Structure formats: structure tokens, C-alpha cells
Amino acid sequence: MKTNAVRVLDGMNIPYELREYEVDIEDLSAETVAQKIGLPPEQVFKTLVVRGDRTGIILAVIPGNTQLDLKALAPLSLNRKVETVSLKEVQPLTGYIRGGVTALACKKDYPVFVDELIEIFDVISVSAGKRGLQILLAPADYLQAVRATLGTISQEKS
Numbered sequence: 001m002k003t004n005a006v007r008v009l010d011g012m013n014i015p016y017e018l019r020e021y022e023v024d025i026e027d028l029s030a031e032t033v034a035q036k037i038g039l040p041p042e043q044v045f046k047t048l049v050v051r052g053d054r055t056g057i058i059l060a061v062i063p064g065n066t067q068l069d070l071k072a073l074a075p076l077s078l079n080r081k082v083e084t085v086s087l088k089e090v091q092p093l094t095g096y097i098r099g100g101v102t103a104l105a106c107k108k109d110y111p112v113f114v115d116e117l118i119e120i121f122d123v124i125s126v127s128a129g130k131r132g133l134q135i136l137l138a139p140a141d142y143l144q145a146v147r148a149t150l151g152t153i154s155q156e157k158s
Contacts, residue, residue: 001130001133003129003133005104005105005135006018006128006135008145009104015137015138017135019038019134020133020134021033022036023099023131028099029064030044030045030046030065031044031064031065033134037125037134039136040065043063043123044063044064044125044134045114045118046063047061048060048062048068048084049084049090049093049101050070050077050085051083051084052078052079054078055111058073058082059106059110059111059112059113061112061118061148062115062117062154063118065157066157067157067158069154070084072151072153072155073113076113076149076153077113077149094106096130097131099131100128102126104129104135113148113153114146114151115150115152115153116150118139121139122138123136123137124136124138124139
């Protein structure tokens with residue numbers, strides 16, 4: 001199954017592995033995806049769509065067992081304030097549906113901010129651009145592919 005995200009990696013000669021899993025429309029959480037593909041939740045990174053008051057749309061990529069720290073992301077992304085966009089805006093902005101959002105091959109070339117915890121792993125998992133399919137790859141390759149800025153942008157779930 002070749003998604004646009006996979007085609008981007010192919011075009012950059014970045015090695016990866018694809019893992020398919022059964023989708024539960026009632027539970028699209030990163031924790032559930034992690035369990036289904038056999039990885040700990042902190043190794044499955046989720047992509048969130050955020051709007052900055054100065055920069056507009058940005059993408060935040062954080063471990064699946066954490067939540068986005070909006071106060072940390074704002075100054076890193078050169079904004080005073082950031083907020084996640086509404087669910088109904090996600091697909092028109094990215095071209096992807098909830099549970100399938102990825103920074104790879106997004107509708108537009110948005111700035112990408114990734115939590116620095118990504119660097120502690122040999123392999124991470126991100127959405128392949130559709131529900132039920134994950135890409136496993138080296139963090140350095142992912143960071144290069146999405147031209148990411150690293151920072152501390154996640155926190156424990158409250």
C-alpha cells in the first residue's frame with residue numbers, strides 16, 4: 001500500500017517498514033495503535049494540527065503517551081499563543097483524516113515541531129497517511145524528511 005507519505009520516503013531513499021493494523025473507529029488513540037503494532041506508546045508519535053497567532057498552521061509531533069504542551073510550543077514556533085485546530089478543520093488543512101494525519105506529504109508544507117524525546121529511540125512509528133497503516137523508521141530520517149525543529153513540546157497527560 002503506497003500512500004503519499006510512503007512515496008515521499010521512497011523519493012528520499014529513506015528506509016522504513018510498514019505495519020498494518022485493524023482500525024477501531026471508536027478508539028483512534030496512539031496508545032491503542034501502539035498496542036496493535038507491538039510498540040510501547042512512547043515510540044508511536046502522533047501529529048497534531050495547531051494554529052499559531054503569528055505563524056498560522058504548524059504541525060506538532062509528540063509521543064503517543066503524552067499531551068501537547070501549548071505553552072512550550074508557542075515560543076519555540078515564534079508565536080505568543082498556539083491552539084489546536086478544531087477536528088472539522090484537520091482534513092481541509094492537511095488532506096488527512098483524524099487517525100491518519102502525518103507531517104509527511106501534507107497538503108501544504110507546514111512547519112513541523114517534534115518533541116525531542118524522539119531522539120532516545122532507534123525506531124519510531126508515525127502514521128502513513130491513512131488509518132490502519134503506520135511507518136516505522138529511524139528518528140533522524142523522519143526529522144530530515146519533515147525538516148523538523150526539535151524542542152520540549154510534550155508533557156505527561158493530566
